[in-house]
Amino acid sequence: MRLEDWGEDALIAAIARRFVARHPRLAKGIGDDACVIRELGGRALLATTDILIEDTHFRKSYTPPRLLGRKALSISLSDIAAMGGEPLFFLVSIALPPETDKRFVDGLYEGLAQAGRKGKCLLVGGNTARSRHGITVSTTVFGEAPAGEVVYRKGARAGDLIFVTGEPGSSALGLRALEERGKAAARGPYRESVARHLDPEPRLPAGRALAASGLATAMMDLSDGLVLDLKRLCIESGRAAVVNMSSLPLSKELQRFGRQAGRKRMFEFALTGGEDYELLFTSPESNLKRLSSLSRRLSLPFTPIGKIVPSKRAGRAVTVLGEDGSPVALEREGFEHF
Amino acid sequence: MRLEDWGEDALIAAIARRFVARHPRLAKGIGDDACVIRELGGRALLATTDILIEDTHFRKSYTPPRLLGRKALSISLSDIAAMGGEPLFFLVSIALPPETDKRFVDGLYEGLAQAGRKGKCLLVGGNTARSRHGITVSTTVFGEAPAGEVVYRKGARAGDLIFVTGEPGSSALGLRALEERGKAAARGPYRESVARHLDPEPRLPAGRALAASGLATAMMDLSDGLVLDLKRLCIESGRAAVVNMSSLPLSKELQRFGRQAGRKRMFEFALTGGEDYELLFTSPESNLKRLSSLSRRLSLPFTPIGKIVPSKRAGRAVTVLGEDGSPVALEREGFEHF
Numbered sequence: 001m002r003l004e005d006w007g008e009d010a011l012i013a014a015i016a017r018r019f020v021a022r023h024p025r026l027a028k029g030i031g032d033d034a035c036v037i038r039e040l041g042g043r044a045l046l047a048t049t050d051i052l053i054e055d056t057h058f059r060k061s062y063t064p065p066r067l068l069g070r071k072a073l074s075i076s077l078s079d080i081a082a083m084g085g086e087p088l089f090f091l092v093s094i095a096l097p098p099e100t101d102k103r104f105v106d107g108l109y110e111g112l113a114q115a116g117r118k119g120k121c122l123l124v125g126g127n128t129a130r131s132r133h134g135i136t137v138s139t140t141v142f143g144e145a146p147a148g149e150v151v152y153r154k155g156a157r158a159g160d161l162i163f164v165t166g167e168p169g170s171s172a173l174g175l176r177a178l179e180e181r182g183k184a185a186a187r188g189p190y191r192e193s194v195a196r197h198l199d200p201e202p203r204l205p206a207g208r209a210l211a212a213s214g215l216a217t218a219m220m221d222l223s224d225g226l227v228l229d230l231k232r233l234c235i236e237s238g239r240a241a242v243v244n245m246s247s248l249p250l251s252k253e254l255q256r257f258g259r260q261a262g263r264k265r266m267f268e269f270a271l272t273g274g275e276d277y278e279l280l281f282t283s284p285e286s287n288l289k290r291l292s293s294l295s296r297r298l299s300l301p302f303t304p305i306g307k308i309v310p311s312k313r314a315g316r317a318v319t320v321l322g323e324d325g326s327p328v329a330l331e332r333e334g335f336e337h338f
Numbered sequence: 339m340r341l342e343d344w345g346e347d348a349l350i351a352a353i354a355r356r357f358v359a360r361h362p363r364l365a366k367g368i369g370d371d372a373c374v375i376r377e378l379g380g381r382a383l384l385a386t387t388d389i390l391i392e393d394t395h396f397r398k399s400y401t402p403p404r405l406l407g408r409k410a411l412s413i414s415l416s417d418i419a420a421m422g423g424e425p426l427f428f429l430v431s432i433a434l435p436p437e438t439d440k441r442f443v444d445g446l447y448e449g450l451a452q453a454g455r456k457g458k459c460l461l462v463g464g465n466t467a468r469s470r471h472g473i474t475v476s477t478t479v480f481g482e483a484p485a486g487e488v489v490y491r492k493g494a495r496a497g498d499l500i501f502v503t504g505e506p507g508s509s510a511l512g513l514r515a516l517e518e519r520g521k522a523a524a525r526g527p528y529r530e531s532v533a534r535h536l537d538p539e540p541r542l543p544a545g546r547a548l549a550a551s552g553l554a555t556a557m558m559d560l561s562d563g564l565v566l567d568l569k570r571l572c573i574e575s576g577r578a579a580v581v582n583m584s585s586l587p588l589s590k591e592l593q594r595f596g597r598q599a600g601r602k603r604m605f606e607f608a609l610t611g612g613e614d615y616e617l618l619f620t621s622p623e624s625n626l627k628r629l630s631s632l633s634r635r636l637s638l639p640f641t642p643i644g645k646i647v648p649s650k651r652a653g654r655a656v657t658v659l660g661e662d663g664s665p666v667a668l669e670r671e672g673f674e675h676f
Contacts, residue, residue: 009570027485027488028490031574032421032490032492032558032574033417033418033559034384034386034421034423034479034481035386036382036488036490037383037384037385038382039377039378039380039381039382040377041377041379043377044365044376044377045374045375045376045377045383046372046374046375047372047375047385047427047429047462047480048371048429049431049464049465049478050431050465051431051467051474053467053469053470053474054470056468057467078371079371079372080371083372083374091385091387091478092387093387093388094389095391095474124385125385127388127389129389129395130391131391131394132391132393132394133393133470133472134470136389136391138387138389138474138476140385140387142385143372147365147376150365150366153370154370220370220371221371236370
């Protein structure tokens with residue numbers, strides 16, 4: 001059935017049925033002008049928004065609608081994770097061409113529901129609109145944390161080690177495979193990278209644990225590439241950073257790609273590839289032991305990749321040292337959206 | 339300067355400079371993964387989201403960027419008004435083609451800033467993205483109200499009078515003039531309707547006063563047309579409604595249009611035209627005197643247009659009585675987005 005035959009109220013009713021939202025803090029979810037959330041003392045409310053645009057962030061040809069829905073929510077959950085928060089509620093604004101098939105919409109909302117269940121995050125409202133050109137999905141997520149535990153980008157201090165979770169560059173490698181081979185890439189030699197690109201995992205348990213334990217001095221998620229995002233963290237913290245290329249955690253697939261395309265290209269992916277949704281955080285060296293035990297408990301690698309240093313006026317915010325220890329010039333820092 | 343030469347971080351820095359956000363409840367606004375809002379006891383937090391899509395909701399040919407920015411925020415502020423809340427903070431996700439001129443972006447954010455100042459609502463975060471086709475602006479607004487004062491769609495009772503603020507149908511008449519005559523319509527015979535379409539005014543003082551005084555039993559804003567929106571209010575309330583066409587408040591411009599195009603077309607605009615962002619609310623007849631004094635104080639007409647009646651199973655949620663008092667069949671109820 002085409003969306004234009006199905007109609008808006010039927011679409012919204014189907015969404016509301018799928019996301020029955022009961023929660024002690026929720027006075028009203030879908031179905032009024034705004035959702036109504038009851039407040040609690042001593043907690044800070046977190047809010048973040050993201051937008052996914054067809055042919056900018058995804059292509060229909062290789063993106064199953066269910067994974068599009070999961071990703072649309074996961075990337076905002078990742079922002080909540082990066083503040084050390086727990087997700088609570090989300091809103092979705094969606095724009096669809098009238099010829100969109102109902103099955104596509106079903107798949108999209110099934111994906112949103114799956115990511116919501118996994119992240120313990122309830123749909124409480126949103127908006128549907130017709131578009132002329134392509135699909136747009138905009139998500140807004142609310143989370144909360146004890147006010148004193150929120151981890152900002154601004155807390156990095158000189159001497160802190162810089163850590164990254166997982167294996168950055170995977171998502172960009174997966175995107176490259178999808179752009180080259182279409183959906184067949186999901187069964188090809190870069191299938192794990194493809195999965196990281198299409199279905200990123202927000203690092204909610206790690207973000208919460210790093211915040212609750214007080215181990216992270218600054219934290220953010222990686223969306224636009226390691227060097228560009230680290231530069232943003234450095235600017236907020238008024239510090240600079242040195243990253244050792246030889247310390248970067250490289251996935252098996254990225255190493256295989258490096259054997260074919262050269263080590264320079266391999267490091268480019270790890271340093272500048274976007275959409276990893278891993279956590280980047282800083283912590284004093286004295287926390288190394290506690291961090292490695294937390295990493296084991298979470299089954300998620302925390303890799304130290306460099307160090308925070310005092311800010312040099314007019315110097316680079318991020319210096320990357322090559323395998324021989326000398327500074328490397330990068331062609332670009334990461335993914336600029338324009 | 340074109341957006342692609344300007345760059346994302348420069349764009350975000352310009353936005354952050356424009357919207358310096360200091361507020362006792364705001365721990366962190368723009369510049370981190372999520373904004374952080376401190377909570378207060380006894381208040382309910384309201385949140386709503388809207389999306390404006392080029393060539394669906396507006397055309398660049400007749401929409402000044404400043405008014406696009408104002409409208410993008412105003413329509414979400416209208417949802418907060420319709421719950422009886424006061425706005426606090428907003429997030430903006432924006433997608434722009436790379437060839438967009440910097441002046442367009444400046445105008446857009448200037449408009450957001452104007453609407454924010456007027457509604458006492460601070461920008462605290464958001465997202466910028468590149469699009470292939472056209473401009474998308476998605477806004478999320480947070481507001482709050484004393485928990486016991488929030489007015490839902492669900493509170494209408496049989497016997498309540500149905501009121502509307504302002505003059506519904508104006509925005510649709512303005513849109514018609516714009517589609518026919520382009521931006522010249524802003525100086526034509528329907529100029530006030532054009533202004534209502536391009537620059538709607540969220541009814542924040544009225545919404546808040548109706549909630550604080552306890553005068554409204556149910557309330558919502560008019561976005562998709564009077565009959566369709568009233569039907570939604572009736573469904574939430576488990577009631578039905580009778581509307582008298584002869585009671586509808588008709589603007590001078592809509593009456594002039596009626597003299598040319600016929601009374602049937604005139605009433606169609608008032609009953610089914612979208613995007614008015616007026617308030618639709620219900621109240622017992624015993625409140626008439628207090629409502630008329632509130633209306634005078636706000637310089638905003640509240641017009642009783644009909645009555646809530648018990649729900650008839652399998653009957654129409656909304657019956658419209660024509661000028662002769664007999665039921666009228668409408669070709670469509672309002673604006674369905676698909």
